[in-house]
Amino acid sequence: MNRIQIEISLGVIFILLTGGIILWYGINEEDRMAEFTRGQAASAIEVGAALYETNCKDCHGPQGEGVPGLCPPLNDKYFFTERVDEVGWSGTIEDYIVATVSSGRLTSTRPDRYAGQGRPAMPPWAESYGGPLREDQIRNIAAFIMNWQATAPDRSQEPVMAGPPVGTDITVELPEGNPALGEGLATTKGCAGCHISQAIGPGWAASGSVPGVGARAETRYSAADYTGQATSAQQYLLESIVNPNAYVVEGYAANLMPQNYGETLTAQEAADLIAYMLSLK
Amino acid sequence: MNRTLDFQDLRKKAIQALDNRVRIITAGLGLNELRAVMRGDAPTEKPNPRYKVHTTSFLFHIRPRYYEKGSTIFAHTFRLGFFTSFFFFVELLTGLILMIYYTPSPAEAYDSILNLMSNVPFGKMLRDIHRLGAEGMVIFTVLHMLRTFLTGSYKKERSFTWLTGVVLLGVTLLLSFSGYLLPWDQLAYWAVTIGTSMAEAAPLFGNEANLLLRGAPDIGAGGLLRFYLLHVVLLPLAAILVISIHYYKVSREHGISLPASMEEGDVPAEVKKNARQRIDFIPDLFTHEVFLVSLGLFAMVAGVTLLGYSAPLETIANPQVTPLDTKAPWYFWWLQGMLKLGDKSLMGIILPTILVLLLVGVPYIDRNPYRSLYKRPFAVGIGILSVLVLVVLSYMGLPQYGIQTPAATRIIQDLVPEEGVGPLRGVPYEQLSAGIYEVGESVPRDLCPSLDFGCPDLTAVFREFSERVNFAATQEDLQPFERLPDAQAVMVIEDWQTDLKKITLRINWNDVITGDAKSYEKHIFLHRERVHE
The missing domain is CATH 3.30.700 (Glycoprotein, Type 4 Pilin)
Structure with a gap:
């Protein structure tokens, strides 16, 4: 064989091999595309989880359990099966999540149970509505929330209160408070979302030259500009919890805080919380 | 009386008709001639019909009739220029198909890549081949240039060809770099942000140059569209034009250089004569090129399947999050390394400009008439030194070097x-x-x-x-x-x-x-x- 014949033969072999590889690749294409699609859904959930952690967990809870009185749970059966019908949404639950996260909520649809942050009850998150997130990021958050559907617990029963509500009378005699229990209540009752993790309301912890909420309460009720009825630090804190508009700290708007803690907290719980707050100097 | 069918005659007529048709398609080569070409036999007719093709067919007209035997030696050219243009055509074809599925807007670009990967049969393969071809084109352009430098083929009548080659190096790098941004992932976004921020360091008009490239202070919809149009229209047109000039000089004017050992100094007359022996384009070189193309296609397809080369795709571009380890594409690491050494204007703009001018000026600075490696130790030394310096600078350009991460x-x-x-x-x-x-x-x-x-x-x-x-x-x-x-x-x-x-x-x-x-x-x-x- 001369050079030309060798090259023609080798060339033919290469072309056949290339064709064979492409054929084999083509046979596996359906599976590869399906796997890529699954992987894409998985990474959307991963990205959504991280975004949820930085943006949503303070109000809706780290595991989507919600905060009573503030923000509704996103991980229970009711949310996935009935919420869409309740608000009369015509699309899917995933679309509903995307739409709600994008545009936020001007007012709560259930103000008696989940008042949100006031007005707007939930801020808009999409860039197109003045929020910080891109459309694809919101779709990822929705994918993460949708991943709770399979394990969503049934919480149709209202949580039972351990005793009668504390009411809005701030002169009431409170039982002895336990600051350790109060610390736990700060997260389960939704205080931490605005007063500890983020500064939506006045921060509780001391920072820089500003003392903690316990120290501030000691002096606040006797200050000249104070508009409430309290005559002790304890009463001042109780008033701020059950009747937050009696006195609003300078720099913060009225109506930001839910007005119904007088009905959802027991006297013991209020006492524990106040004991915890007084310990923050 | 029935006329009997004359099968012999019919067969002859059919073959005649077929032969005519084939001659029209092949611009003059008949059936017998084609057969001889495939077998590597001598021409079957006189005058040699294989030369006629070069006048009647456009595509063969732009190819030379013959090469000199000395210039076809593999170890002289390594077919580097051939493979560079092979990659260019691969890029043109795959790029055209990829354009069908791509939308150049920040809101759509990344999704269109995901769609290509998850919803288009062979979509991933096309993307991988396009990316592999881009890397290949950069590597082979640089190697081709290095080969030309070492064999001294830029001298005398070839100095203008060298100039067009330097321009092509620039066009190739820009083509590759402008394509970098299009997937709109973190890798793309930050590599191009770094790249364009160098334009900012230019004296006098730095800010304007940066704005012109990015379309806004930061890369966004405007910048993406600009890079897209550069990548699919302006730069390919420029490449086609300059490649044509470059190739025309080689094929029509001075040919591929002979190895210096067959041309310079005391070379026996028969060696010289042998080196200048003509090797016809058809069939020898043509079969060789078809063979190289099939080899190249096989290598690329095997590369993206059996060897698992895969075009990278990071998470979607996020202007708010600067990755910890950002780096330019590998062929600009040397520039990143230089930037760590000193002032942005000096190291990012002024010195690189001087380097490009030196590269352009190589044929005019180097007045040594000889091409043999042994007769120009100074030039070869500088060449090797430059390569080493580039490698070291590239290493220094890596994020691991010289940056103090806690x-x-x-x-x-x-x-x-x-x-x-x-x-x-x-x-x-x-x-x-x-x-x-x-x-x-x-x-x-x-x-x-x-x-x-x-x-x-x-x-x-x-x-x-x-x-x-x-x-x-x-x-x-x-x-x-x-x-x-x-x-x-x-x-x-x-x-x-x-x-x-x-x-x-x-x-x-x-x-x-x-x-x-x-x-x-x-x-x-x-x-x-x-x-x-």
Whole structure:
């Protein structure tokens, strides 16, 4: 064989091999595309989880359990099966999540149970509505929330209160408070979302030259500009919890805080919380 | 009386008709001639019909009738220029198909790549080939230039061809770089942000140059559209024009140079004569080129399938998050290395401009008439030195060089890089057993004895974490930023959702200088079905 014949033969072999590889690749294409699609859904959930952690967990809870009185749970059966019908949404639950996260909520649809942050009850998150997130990021958050559907617990029963509500009378005699229990209540009752993790309301912890909420309460009720009825630090804190508009700290708007803690907290719980707050100097 | 059919006559007529048709298609080669060409036989007719093709067919008209035998020696050219243009045509074809599925807008671009990968049969293969071809084109352009320099083929009548070659090097780099941005992922966005920020360093009009490239102070919709149009219209047109000029000079004017050993000095007359012997384009060179093309196609297809070359795709571009380790495309690492050495204007604009001018001026600066390696030690020395300097500068351009990342950040970033897989994400999902794992003096043999087969991969990652933290905690002769005195480190794995785990890596330590308590932590989420690239 001369050079030309060798090259023609080798060339033919290469072309056949290339064709064979492409054929084999083509046979596996359906599976590869399906796997890529699954992987894409998985990474959307991963990205959504991280975004949820930085943006949503303070109000809706780290595991989507919600905060009573503030923000509704996103991980229970009711949310996935009935919420869409309740608000009369015509699309899917995933679309509903995307739409709600994008545009936020001007007012709560259930103000008696989940008042949100006031007005707007939930801020808009999409860039197109003045929020910080891109459309694809919101779709990822929705994918993460949708991943709770399979394990969503049934919480149709209202949580039972351990005793009668504390009411809005701030002169009431409170039982002895336990600051350790109060610390736990700060997260389960939704205080931490605005007063500890983020500064939506006045921060509780001391920072820089500003003392903690316990120290501030000691002096606040006797200050000249104070508009409430309290005559002790304890009463001042109780008033701020059950009747937050009696006195609003300078720099913060009225109506930001839910007005119904007088009905959802027991006297013991209020006492524990106040004991915890007084310990923050 | 029935006329009998004359089959002999019919056959002759049919062959005649077929022969005519074939001659029309092949611009003059008949059936017998084609057969002779394939067999490597001598021409069957006179005058040689194989030459006629070069006048009647456009595509053969732009190819030479013959090469001189000396210039076809493999070890003289290594077919580098041929493969550079081969890659260019591969890029044109794959690029045209990719354009069907691509939308040049920040809101759509990344999704269109995902759609290409998940919803278009052979979409991933096309993208991989396009990317591999781009790398190949850059590599072969540089090698082709190096070969031309070492064989001294830029001298005398070939000096203008060298100039067009330098222009083509620039066009090739720009083509590759402008394509970099189009997938709109983090890799693309930040590499191009770095690249265009160099334009800013230009004296006098730096700000304007930057604006012109990016379309806005930051890369956005305007910048993406500009890079897209550069990539698919302006630069390919420029490349086609300059490649045509470059090739015309080679094929019509001075040909490929002969090896200096067959031309220069005391070369026996018969060697000279032999070197100048004509090798016809048809059939010898043509078959050779078809062979090279089939070899090239095979290599590329095998590269993206059997060898697993895959075009990278990171997470979607996020202007708010600068990745810890940003780097330019590899062929600009040397520039990044230079930028670490001094002033941005001097190192990023003025020196590179001088380098390009030197490259253009090579044929005019080098007045040495000889082409043999041995007769121009100075030029060859400078050539080799330049390559070494580029390699060293490229190394210095890597993010690992000369940038002081605090130890805690570095350790965690190495285990869970922001982009790509990294050791921890590579651990099989089944091994991620929930728990709190504290770094101590020694690492247990197996972190999760409750699992049937243990978790060897997770244990290996945890061991690496422990060793690096312990090293930074105990070695006192390290630089302050590399130390973690009194370090306490922990890895927490939590079951987060269906098929989703949350992993936290945290390091607490006391600052070397102030003694303050410091902490660095990172959370990642891992899903069972994530794709391991």
